[in-house]
Amino acid sequence: MQDVVVVSNRGPVSFREGDDGEPVPTGSGGGLAATLHPLFRGTGATWVAAAMSDADRRAAALGLMRDEGIRIVTVEPDVATYDMAYNVVSNATLWYCHHHLWDLPRRPRLDRRWEEAWAAYRDVNRAFADTVAEHAPEAARVLVQDYHLSLVGGMLASLRPDLSTTHFSHTPFADPGILRVLPSAAAGELLAGMAGSGACGFHTARWEASFLGAFADPARRADAGVEGVPRTYATPLGPNPPALEAEAASDAVTGARELLDELTGGRRLVVRVDRVELSKNILRGLWAFDELLDTRPRWRGRVTMLALAYPSREALADYLAYRAEVEHTVDRLNERWGTPGWVPIVLDVGDDRARSMAALSAYDVLLVNPVRDGMNLVAKEGPVVNRAHGVLVLSREAGAWEELHPAAVGVNPFDVSETAAALDAALSMDETERAARAGALRKLVLGQTAADWLDQQLEVAAGLRAG
Ligand code: G6P
Numbered sequence: 001m002q003d004v005v006v007v008s009n010r011g012p013v014s015f016r017e018g019d020d021g022e023p024v025p026t027g028s029g030g031g032l033a034a035t036l037h038p039l040f041r042g043t044g045a046t047w048v049a050a051a052m053s054d055a056d057r058r059a060a061a062l063g064l065m066r067d068e069g070i071r072i073v074t075v076e077p078d079v080a081t082y083d084m085a086y087n088v089v090s091n092a093t094l095w096y097c098h099h100h101l102w103d104l105p106r107r108p109r110l111d112r113r114w115e116e117a118w119a120a121y122r123d124v125n126r127a128f129a130d131t132v133a134e135h136a137p138e139a140a141r142v143l144v145q146d147y148h149l150s151l152v153g154g155m156l157a158s159l160r161p162d163l164s165t166t167h168f169s170h171t172p173f174a175d176p177g178i179l180r181v182l183p184s185a186a187a188g189e190l191l192a193g194m195a196g197s198g199a200c201g202f203h204t205a206r207w208e209a210s211f212l213g214a215f216a217d218p219a220r221r222a223d224a225g226v227e228g229v230p231r232t233y234a235t236p237l238g239p240n241p242p243a244l245e246a247e248a249a250s251d252a253v254t255g256a257r258e259l260l261d262e263l264t265g266g267r268r269l270v271v272r273v274d275r276v277e278l279s280k281n282i283l284r285g286l287w288a289f290d291e292l293l294d295t296r297p298r299w300r301g302r303v304t305m306l307a308l309a310y311p312s313r314e315a316l317a318d319y320l321a322y323r324a325e326v327e328h329t330v331d332r333l334n335e336r337w338g339t340p341g342w343v344p345i346v347l348d349v350g351d352d353r354a355r356s357m358a359a360l361s362a363y364d365v366l367l368v369n370p371v372r373d374g375m376n377l378v379a380k381e382g383p384v385v386n387r388a389h390g391v392l393v394l395s396r397e398a399g400a401w402e403e404l405h406p407a408a409v410g411v412n413p414f415d416v417s418e419t420a421a422a423l424d425a426a427l428s429m430d431e432t433e434r435a436a437r438a439g440a441l442r443k444l445v446l447g448q449t450a451a452d453w454l455d456q457q458l459e460v461a462a463g464l465r466a467g
């Protein structure tokens with residue numbers, strides 16, 4: 001894979017500032033970099049990623065941005081420029097757009113400050129494209145990842161026509177009606193940038209169709225200056241079963257599992273594992289648990305909900321407010337239902353991978369109810385490590401639904417009552433059905449792993465080279 005260049009905003013290794021001010025390596029709360037990382041270790045591939053924080057920049061200066069068998073190249077845009085591109089455009093505009101998160105009477109506010117941020121986004125994309133152009137071997141296959149880097153494909157096409165570039169979206173793609181909220185020029189630039197790579201990949205046919213839907217509108221095509229329809233493909237990402245199983249067998253996870261058993265005291269266990277993220281729909285999950293206890297009193301005192309959450313994107317006020325609302329709701333529901341021996345909902349906000357793996361190995365029910373999600377790897381990781389014939393309650397709006405629906409219990413994530421009923425059905429299921437569903441889920445997940453996904457990307461890119 002020495003002719004392969006993977007390009008993503010968040011890289012395979014990141015750092016935080018230690019107590020002595022020196023950079024300390026940290027885990028990655030985001031699924032994408034953590035999932036791709038083991039696939040590239042030892043391959044000699046190049047990975048181009050941003051230095052996202054002061055600790056990352058300092059680590060890069062000290063030569064710590066390295067990993068066995070991966071050539072890591074960091075892009076270090078000016079701090080203020082990067083901040084506007086990442087927070088204002090990538091996270092507060094494009095993420096909201098693709099996940100349909102806008103509260104349209106108020107947001108987005110596309111004013112002069114936003115225009116400046118869009119220019120910063122273009123600059124950061126340019127810095128990535130320049131770095132790839134400088135470091136990519138002759139005729140390399142370049143795999144650009146995600147919405148932070150929508151413009152890189154188009155830029156590389158002119159900088160290095162010898163490269164075969166694909167762009168893969170790990171998010172959904174906005175429906176055409178929502179895309180119309182963006183200023184026409186920016187939407188045109190976005191579509192042209194993506195279409196400028198040899199092919200655009202998505203996790204599901206649904207997101208691929210949304211992207212192509214934008215090109216069905218002649219005015220949009222004119223904004224983008226694109227003739228015809230870009231080449232697209234759909235290849236779902238899966239987890240890394242060998243890495244997950246090794247992790248699940250580690251001492252750290254065994255220790256976390258013991259703590260967990262103490263906490264639940266033999267009660268049934270509903271688990272969720274997410275970033276503290278608006279699209280994950282944590283609040284409606286809590287309301288559904290409330291409704292379950294309210295309308296099915298037999299579960300009172302007999303079930304614990306364990307909500308594990310990684311802090312995320314805390315530079316955005318919406319995310320801080322969301323976290324506060326989640327914490328407040330948990331307190332209120334625990335006051336309402338808790339008894340001296342029973343805490344109904346345990347919320348743990350922190351960056352603790354062993355704790356998450358222990359919870360995934362032990363759940364009776366895994367609740368994955370995003371309002372909209374490109375894939376959702378938790379829905380796929382759970383069935384690989386779970387040892388309790390756990391049932392998956394899964395949103396029909398998650399990309400993972402396309403593959404896992406035969407063995408999951410589906411929910412409309414907006415429908416709290418339906419979610420409560422699904423939790424009840426999952427908790428009440430008899431052992432034969434639980435085992436059958438868990439086996440079927442595992443089989444579905446093992447049929448399309450991260451390694452398969454990577455092979456498919458490399459094949460698409462090789463096809464571009466040939467064609
Ligand atoms: C999603 C995105 C990734 C991103 C991750 C974590 O999975 O598709 O590109 O890395 O969230 O978000 P963060 O902003 O912390 O990198």
